[in-house]
Amino acid sequence: MEIIIYGIINSVSLALMAVGFTLVYGVSRLPNFAHGAIYILTGYLTWLLMNRLGLNYLFSAIVALGLTGLIGAAMYQLVLIRVRGMPISEIIASYAIGLAILEGLRWGGLKGGTFRLPPFIEGSVNIFGVSVDFQRLFVVVLGATIMGALWLFVNNTKIGLALKGMAQDERAAMTLGIDSDRMAVVATAIGCMLAGVAAIVLLPLGSIVVESGYQVLIMAVAVCIVGGLGSWTGAIMAAFIIGFAQILTVVYFGAHFQVVVALLAIVVTLISRPSGLFGRQKELEERV
Amino acid sequence: MSSEPLLSVQNISKKFGGVLALSGVSLDIFRGDIVGIIGPNGSGKTTLVNAITGFITADSGKVYYQGNDITNWEPHKIAAQGLTRTFQVMRPYFSLPAYKNLIVPLFSPRARRTGGWRGGGKMGSRDTVAVDILEEIGFERDSYVPFKVASSLPTGYLKRLELARCLALRPEVIICDEVFSGLSMSEMATMVPLMEKLQMEGITLIMVEHRLRELFRLAGRVVVLNFGCKIAEGTSDEVMEYPEVKEAYFGSEEVFDYV
Amino acid sequence: MSGPKGDRRKERLDRGIKVRSDGVYAISSWQEITYLIAPRLLLILGLALAPLLLSAFPYWQRVVSIICVYALLAMGFDFLANYVGLVSLGGGFYVGVGAYATALLNTKFGLPPFVTIPLATMLGAMICTVLFLPCLPLRGVYFAIVSLMYPLLAARIIEALDIFGGTDGVLGVDGFANMWVDQYLLVLSVLVLVFVLRRLVEEDIGLVFRGVKDNDQAVKASGININHYKALGVFIASALGCLGGACLTHMYMWAGLSQFALDFSIIPIAATVVGGGGTLIGPVIGCLILVPISEILRDFGSLRIAVYSIILTGFIVFKSEGIMIYAARKYEQFERWVEI
Numbered sequence: 069m070e071i072i073i074y075g076i077i078n079s080v081s082l083a084l085m086a087v088g089f090t091l092v093y094g095v096s097r098l099p100n101f102a103h104g105a106i107y108i109l110t111g112y113l114t115w116l117l118m119n120r121l122g123l124n125y126l127f128s129a130i131v132a133l134g135l136t137g138l139i140g141a142a143m144y145q146l147v148l149i150r151v152r153g154m155p156i157s158e159i160i161a162s163y164a165i166g167l168a169i170l171e172g173l174r175w176g177g178l179k180g181g182t183f184r185l186p187p188f189i190e191g192s193v194n195i196f197g198v199s200v201d202f203q204r205l206f207v208v209v210l211g212a213t214i215m216g217a218l219w220l221f222v223n224n225t226k227i228g229l230a231l232k233g234m235a236q237d238e239r240a241a242m243t244l245g246i247d248s249d250r251m252a253v254v255a256t257a258i259g260c261m262l263a264g265v266a267a268i269v270l271l272p273l274g275s276i277v278v279e280s281g282y283q284v285l286i287m288a289v290a291v292c293i294v295g296g297l298g299s300w301t302g303a304i305m306a307a308f309i310i311g312f313a314q315i316l317t318v319v320y321f322g323a324h325f326q327v328v329v330a331l332l333a334i335v336v337t338l339i340s341r342p343s344g345l346f347g348r349q350k351e352l353e354e355r356v
Numbered sequence: 357m358s359s360e361p362l363l364s365v366q367n368i369s370k371k372f373g374g375v376l377a378l379s380g381v382s383l384d385i386f387r388g389d390i391v392g393i394i395g396p397n398g399s400g401k402t403t404l405v406n407a408i409t410g411f412i413t414a415d416s417g418k419v420y421y422q423g424n425d426i427t428n429w430e431p432h433k434i435a436a437q438g439l440t441r442t443f444q445v446m447r448p449y450f451s452l453p454a455y456k457n458l459i460v461p462l463f464s465p466r467a468r469r470t471g472g473w474r475g476g477g478k479m480g481s482r483d484t485v486a487v488d489i490l491e492e493i494g495f496e497r498d499s500y501v502p503f504k505v506a507s508s509l510p511t512g513y514l515k516r517l518e519l520a521r522c523l524a525l526r527p528e529v530i531i532c533d534e535v536f537s538g539l540s541m542s543e544m545a546t547m548v549p550l551m552e553k554l555q556m557e558g559i560t561l562i563m564v565e566h567r568l569r570e571l572f573r574l575a576g577r578v579v580v581l582n583f584g585c586k587i588a589e590g591t592s593d594e595v596m597e598y599p600e601v602k603e604a605y606f607g608s609e610e611v612f613d614y615v
Numbered sequence: 616m617s618g619p620k621g622d623r624r625k626e627r628l629d630r631g632i633k634v635r636s637d638g639v640y641a642i643s644s645w646q647e648i649t650y651l652i653a654p655r656l657l658l659i660l661g662l663a664l665a666p667l668l669l670s671a672f673p674y675w676q677r678v679v680s681i682i683c684v685y686a687l688l689a690m691g692f693d694f695l696a697n698y699v700g701l702v703s704l705g706g707g708f709y710v711g712v713g714a715y716a717t718a719l720l721n722t723k724f725g726l727p728p729f730v731t732i733p734l735a736t737m738l739g740a741m742i743c744t745v746l747f748l749p750c751l752p753l754r755g756v757y758f759a760i761v762s763l764m765y766p767l768l769a770a771r772i773i774e775a776l777d778i779f780g781g782t783d784g785v786l787g788v789d790g791f792a793n794m795w796v797d798q799y800l801l802v803l804s805v806l807v808l809v810f811v812l813r814r815l816v817e818e819d820i821g822l823v824f825r826g827v828k829d830n831d832q833a834v835k836a837s838g839i840n841i842n843h844y845k846a847l848g849v850f851i852a853s854a855l856g857c858l859g860g861a862c863l864t865h866m867y868m869w870a871g872l873s874q875f876a877l878d879f880s881i882i883p884i885a886a887t888v889v890g891g892g893g894t895l896i897g898p899v900i901g902c903l904i905l906v907p908i909s910e911i912l913r914d915f916g917s918l919r920i921a922v923y924s925i926i927l928t929g930f931i932v933f934k935s936e937g938i939m940i941y942a943a944r945k946y947e948q949f950e951r952w953v954e955i
Contacts, residue, residue: 099756099760147928147932150932151931151932151935155755155756155759156696156702156755156756156759157931157935159702159704159756159759159760160704160884160888160927160931161927161928161931161932163704164881164885164924164925164927164928164931165924165928167877167881167920167921167924168920168921168924168925168928169921171917171918171920171921171924172917172918172921174916174917175915175916175917175918175921286764286767289760293760322775324771324774324775325771325775327767327771328768328771328772328775331764331767331768331771332768334760334761334764335750335761335764335765335768338750338753338757338760338761339749339750339753339761409836411832411835430835430840431832431835431836432834432835432836432837432838432839432840432841433838433840435835435836435837435838436838440836440838441836443832443833443836447829447830447832447833448830448833449822449825449826449829449830449833450829451825451829452822452825456822459819459822459823460822460823460826460833460834460837460839461837461838461839462819463819463820463822463823463839464837464838464839465838465839466838467838482819521833521836521837522836524837525837525838
């Protein structure tokens, strides 16, 4: 029972971490390797606003999210737009930005366990004999809500539909009058904000440390690769596969192997099925 | 000549997603033939070429070459047997001079064994062999064309360069994927004799074409594909009599203009 | 299309001396010979004399060795990325494998450094190549992501299984007889290998490598197994990395998890971008610039990683050709504005 409940929680956390990454990749074919850095940055900004400016929790979280969105847009507009279409430069540039943010934060004093966000609601509850704290429940609820909201946004709003169109065929979308650069900015901003949301929900479970920035990046990449880059359903399924696999390894082998699972999942998936479990990339590639 | 076909394609099928790109196509090709494969756009011509040469894996069916089952071999192994192909979209190594483009095929195990088309059995310097091959297929050595960077060459020369890459392997069969398309009339006029010369040297040619007039001059036998099925086979006059062929090409100006 | 830049463009013409010295037979004057060999001599003498000139500053002598280790890695990255078309973001993996191989050979079998270094280079390169074999069919982004994961995976596995000394690493590796040995070993390897690699990519086999990068379909259609050549490319690049790792281990008398670290993956990439990819000399020059900067910033801890990430981003965005190509253009051509 414990395995199932914690498996679900872990899987939803992974899905939350990955959803921003897969959105950005899906829309603009841009692997945003600064994803983990943005995650930590949002957490740190929230902490700063709360503890230095004394704002209230909810308000500072919202302001931090707004700032993150702006940073994402700026990152795209100033740097990444110039390397669009060169996949390797995109990876290197976004990875370098992420490194700069993370290592800059580390130098700026973000180390040790002193930086913590308080949980939204204290306490815990008993579900089928397993004690789960409210924050973890909240993660699951919010995760489901965000997925739902995103689905509604993509299928029902004008911007969402434009994003969906771009994800399917960028050139065709351009001929229909969609400004692909502006949409990519929007997508990057939303992707970064999603990373931020994940941070604000998940970080109260631990403390804000630079290392978890790399961890989040690895997890996001793992989920997206296993699910097939740019595929939404794939990403969610992959989050559950990896999530449960991780909990099982922790129970039966030890916590050391948790990251190994994700890394092995990437390597094994790429070697055996480069398009991921649900990706359609390869099939299309073959046709050319 | 033996009655055993050099290349035999049997019942080959390939599906892309839900689209049946090839369904049960069979084809026999004998040594020294020039066979044309025609059909409207999207009829599966290039898919057939890709399936024969191993660039895609067929879902079912067999390909026999010189009596061996080569179905779904890796492309480089098939090429090493002397079954070579050109590409419809030419992508030479643009930054290199034309003759340096031939170094890659001349470096292959097959070319090292055979010496390449004009290598005379024993490989001299690869550069020399490369320039010889290019001169043979119409790159004028005196005018410095073989030494020009590939990105500065016009389409006609790039098509020849594709052909030269096959020739460098001293091939038994060349599958030409639309060598005539995109050429000017004068370029075409020199390409047809080149093909005839290759045939006289004993190279079997399979030509996938849109330009029917030139093809019908060359090809002894023509195969017509439509929606992944073989709808007709025979001499050029014979196939044009098939009602299916007329229907497939109905409204297509090409047929009425050129035939 | 208005404004001062709209109606004119930059025209670039080869300098007379460049044209004259292009053909070997045309060289007739000392001026032309100097023009040809001066930049090459500058690099060779500069690197060869650096340990001597810096003998008053032992700390900076050590930096020369570190520059050389990074230069080996960066050359490997440049070769693999710009001539074979495989972008390997995990340079740390090669260093780590080389380091552990030499450390184990030395401590377990008691072999002296001059046996372990070549042995570890070959052995390590073979191990790397075999481990990378399954990923060779991958292209572009996918290969980059997998190669990024390899060093992380290796470090985690060593940590988790507690093999090879676990988090402590392998201790008690023999050092070099004295400082000059490792310095000149590294400087000479860099110089020789730059020369060898630059020759290699101009040879026929180099053209095959470039073919694999530009158009793998055509190479396949030419009857060549591209995976053989990709494996050979990985072997060459990882041999360079393993050599660096092996020397590093004997320098520090220790092999540990930090040799799989981020530094070894990111500095070579930055050096290649800064120095100019596709030249093979560029990465060496990039290392000559970046490694000292990173040493100066060592007191500031992780700030140095941030600094060269910013330098890297700046170069990728604003000067993606890199220093070497820029300098070569200035050296060989003059520019002028012409009206259009």
